[in-house]
Amino acid sequence: MNILYKIGESVAPNLYVHSVCDIDFVKLKEEGIEGIVLDLDNTILPWKEYDVPPSSLEWVNKGKSLGIKFFILSNTIHTKRLAHISKTLGCDYIHPAFKPQKRNYLKAAKKLNILPKNMACVGDQLFTDIKGGNKAGFYTILVDQIDQKEFKGTKISRFFEKIIKKYIKNIDLIL
């Protein structure tokens, strides 16, 4: 059982909210956060879609107006789509991201000229978005997936997420 708690610890987010729109930039800034690494699929927009929902776009723009910098880290292999969304959101990206490796989280922080401890990441998956962010020393924020439609491999990952959530300490506080 110890190993399961260890895995739980490695994927435990610092914060859980329903959607990106519930993230309070003012509170984040009080925590010292200056930049946010964003996941795309099912965090900012539904899987495979090109158009960013107005709510996500407004949220990003609000953050920018408060001085928060954004960066996209997505494991998607569709470069054209990624480039289109990056243009819409007006922020840079690294492709492919190879999450949960921490390498590109740190690279993103460097590109934004922000220390990892002053970075946050937002994503809908524990084993990629949150695990990678934790490894990189970021403040990690889990959101609910926007839509049920997703990559087959992700569906398998969801099954293990359900199991491991039981082994995250203080689960009642964050999940």
Ligand SMILES: [Mg+2]
């Ligand atoms: Mg995702």
